[in-house]
Amino acid sequence: MDAKFRDRLGSAIMLAFVAVLWMNRGYTTPFGGIFPDAVMILMTILIAASLIQSFIGRRAMEIETNQLEGEKEEKHWLDMAVVMVILLLWVLLFRSLGFALAGVVGFASIAWYISGKRKDWKMVVKAVLVGMAVTFVLMAIFGYLLQVPLPEGEIFG
Amino acid sequence: MAGPGLRARLLPDAEDGGFPMLDYLWLGLQHLLTFQNLLLVFAGTVMGMIAGALPGITATMAVAVLVPFTFTMSPVAGLVTLGAVYMGAIYGGSFSAILINTPGTPSSIGTCFDGYPMACQGRAEEAIVAATVGSCLGGLFGVVCLIFLSPPLADIALKFGPAEYFWVGVFGITIISSLSSGSVLKGLVGGCFGALISTIGIAPIGGDVRFTFGFPAMQGGVELVVMLIGLFCIPELLSLVVKGEGMKTRSEYGYTRTKGVLWKTTRHIVLHLQGNLWRSSIIGTIIGILPGAGGNIANLVAYNEAKRASKTPEKFGTGFVDGVVATETSNNAVVGGGMIPLLTLGVPGAPPDAVIYGVLMLFGLQPGPELFSTKADITYTFMLGVGLSAIVMVPVGIYGGRLLARFVAKLSTAYLVPGIAILTMVGSYAIRNNFLDVILMLVFGFIGFGLRRLNFSAAPIVLGLILGPLMETGLVRAYLMGMAYPSPWFTLFVNPLSWILIALCAISFLWPYFGSMKERLQGSLKE
Numbered sequence: 001m002d003a004k005f006r007d008r009l010g011s012a013i014m015l016a017f018v019a020v021l022w023m024n025r026g027y028t029t030p031f032g033g034i035f036p037d038a039v040m041i042l043m044t045i046l047i048a049a050s051l052i053q054s055f056i057g058r059r060a061m062e063i064e065t066n067q068l069e070g071e072k073e074e075k076h077w078l079d080m081a082v083v084m085v086i087l088l089l090w091v092l093l094f095r096s097l098g099f100a101l102a103g104v105v106g107f108a109s110i111a112w113y114i115s116g117k118r119k120d121w122k123m124v125v126k127a128v129l130v131g132m133a134v135t136f137v138l139m140a141i142f143g144y145l146l147q148v149p150l151p152e153g154e155i156f157g
Numbered sequence: 158m159a160g161p162g163l164r165a166r167l168l169p170d171a172e173d174g175g176f177p178m179l180d181y182l183w184l185g186l187q188h189l190l191t192f193q194n195l196l197l198v199f200a201g202t203v204m205g206m207i208a209g210a211l212p213g214i215t216a217t218m219a220v221a222v223l224v225p226f227t228f229t230m231s232p233v234a235g236l237v238t239l240g241a242v243y244m245g246a247i248y249g250g251s252f253s254a255i256l257i258n259t260p261g262t263p264s265s266i267g268t269c270f271d272g273y274p275m276a277c278q279g280r281a282e283e284a285i286v287a288a289t290v291g292s293c294l295g296g297l298f299g300v301v302c303l304i305f306l307s308p309p310l311a312d313i314a315l316k317f318g319p320a321e322y323f324w325v326g327v328f329g330i331t332i333i334s335s336l337s338s339g340s341v342l343k344g345l346v347g348g349c350f351g352a353l354i355s356t357i358g359i360a361p362i363g364g365d366v367r368f369t370f371g372f373p374a375m376q377g378g379v380e381l382v383v384m385l386i387g388l389f390c391i392p393e394l395l396s397l398v399v400k401g402e403g404m405k406t407r408s409e410y411g412y413t414r415t416k417g418v419l420w421k422t423t424r425h426i427v428l429h430l431q432g433n434l435w436r437s438s439i440i441g442t443i444i445g446i447l448p449g450a451g452g453n454i455a456n457l458v459a460y461n462e463a464k465r466a467s468k469t470p471e472k473f474g475t476g477f478v479d480g481v482v483a484t485e486t487s488n489n490a491v492v493g494g495g496m497i498p499l500l501t502l503g504v505p506g507a508p509p510d511a512v513i514y515g516v517l518m519l520f521g522l523q524p525g526p527e528l529f530s531t532k533a534d535i536t537y538t539f540m541l542g543v544g545l546s547a548i549v550m551v552p553v554g555i556y557g558g559r560l561l562a563r564f565v566a567k568l569s570t571a572y573l574v575p576g577i578a579i580l581t582m583v584g585s586y587a588i589r590n591n592f593l594d595v596i597l598m599l600v601f602g603f604i605g606f607g608l609r610r611l612n613f614s615a616a617p618i619v620l621g622l623i624l625g626p627l628m629e630t631g632l633v634r635a636y637l638m639g640m641a642y643p644s645p646w647f648t649l650f651v652n653p654l655s656w657i658l659i660a661l662c663a664i665s666f667l668w669p670y671f672g673s674m675k676e677r678l679q680g681s682l683k684e
Contacts, residue, residue, distance in 0.1 A: 021368055032365025034636060035625075036368075039349050053340070106579070134579060141226070
């Protein structure tokens with residue numbers, strides 16, 4: 001995906017975002033829409049200008065270049081996708097499993113996966129033990145020291 | 158209504174009868190010098206240094222993940238802790254820059270240029286001492302400017318009406334768009350995106366319920382600190398997963414202490430590099446004041462200026478201690494400088510200030526003149542606490558630096574990534590004990606990661622989010638006041654202060670274009 005394509009895709013996504021908000025305005029007072037409408041109109045003009053720039057501009061501005069190529073890039077994208085899925089599951093199970101169990105499972109899963117030693121059972125044990133230690137330290141700090149209650153879980157609560 | 162001038166604030170027998178600055182400073186010092194606050198300054202500085210020394214953990218992330226630990230603290234204790242974390246993190250970045258040629262934070266990029274060559278020549282300790290002295294002095298300079306410049310600026314802010322606050326918001330977004338990485342247009346789009354996200358929920362004027370898509374839970378809007386944690390921490394965390402293999406070089410961390418190096422280096426810097434120290438401190442403070450421009454810009458500008466001013470510019474990049482002093486002095490001066498617009502106008506000067514703004518809101522503290530009058534005890538204690546952390550950094554860095562380097566070398570990315578993840582989750586949950594906040598944190602984190610891949614920088618988005626309510630309130634109030642005139646928008650342009658701010662907006666928007674036109678002109682003239 002080259003830089004200009006990314007610019008245009010980004011602009012298209014932002015335009016879609018503005019379109020979704022514009023179609024869901026439904027203000028009930030005259031003042032509620034002044035600012036959001038003005039920003040949406042301005043944003044549309046800026047996106048159009050950005051798109052024009054991406055077609056006629058000499059080079060696209062990059063804030064982050066991906067220097068990974070070929071197999072390595074695919075592997076890293078896969079690693080990132082797996083970590084994103086684990087994070088999503090961790091958040092979704094946060095309420096039902098509670099902070100402690102979700103924390104240990106989530107922490108250990110990510111640590112084991114990105115360690116690169118996935119076939120090593122000792123890594124699994126180490127990841128679980130470190131996960132337990134970190135989770136329980138945080139529970140102690142938040143629960144007892146800071147008096148901030150953490151979820152116990154709907155299954156156990 | 159004009160507030161008391163600087164002279165009136167400093168003299169003990171001020172005619173206006175107001176509380177002079179020196180009295181506030183004395184009060185702040187008394188509050189700061191308690192066992193609890195001193196311990197928090199020390200702990201915050203150490204935690205910040207550890208976070209800053211870890212490549213991939215930015216100062217903003219360090220402050221963001223440690224915010225939840227301050228929820229049940231008093232405002233003074235919480236702010237003092239976070240200020241110390243910020244100062245420590247900026248300094249901590251120098252360790253990895255010097256020892257493994259990888260900046261711990263973006264503010265230490267320039268430190269690699271001379272710090273790492275010094276380490277390769279066996280002069281790592283000299284480089285660390287130079288970074289420490291520069292960071293301490295630069296940090297103190299920034300805080301002194303913060304203490305003496307903020308109150309008069311807060312007085313100027315008293316003259317601001319709704320229109321001026323609107324234009325201040327616009328100025329903040331235009332300048333950050335022109336200073337941040339990537340295209341100016343994309344920066345402005347990002348700023349508008351952030352501003353639109355800030356409109357979710359109930360309108361500040363009129364009470365409209367906007368863009369909730371039928372979810373009652375969204376009526377409260379998006380919690381700022383939740384979004385900041387998501388936008389600043391999750392993309393970095395995912396980047397660490399990608400770069401994980403590159404972290405193996407941390408096994409090279411380490412240096413030995415040699416007798417006499419500490420004293421000799423400190424004496425050389427203080428006696429012979431005064432020009433460098435002053436110049437870099439001023440550069441860092443001024444760049445810190447500019448919204449969105451942080452230590453990542455300051456350290457490079459200071460490095461370039463030190464090289465230009467030097468009698469031996471060819472030595473820069475070969476292991477020249479002047480280079481390390483320039484970068485580290487300027488990046489720590491940014492800390493105090495960035496807090497000036499934050500505390501006076503509510504416009505964060507640097508990304509970590511955006512997180513501190515969120516914390517101020519959580520503690521019910523509104524940036525502006527009120528912070529220097531009714532809440533002056535909290536504000537001055539906070540400012541002095543930041544200054545104290547610049548001093549605490551010295552013994553911790555000099556005598557604990559080797560221990561820090563060894564600890565950071567042992568910490569594997571495999572545990573660092575889930576460690577940050579768990580902190581972001583517990584942090585976003587702890588704000589309102591609300592599961593939706595955790596989900597939103599992750600959603601915005603993924604959005605932030607995606608936008609970064611599409612060349613949208615996070616800084617304008619965050620500033621749009623923070624300044625959106627300020628701009629909306631200013632715009633709508635100006636509109637309402639303008640209804641007495643032929644055109645309701647008249648009040649946006651009637652005050653001379655507004656003209657100055659509009660001119661600043663135009664300059665900041667057009668500056669990058671002038672710069673590139675000038676470059677093209679010079680290029681065609683050479684041909």
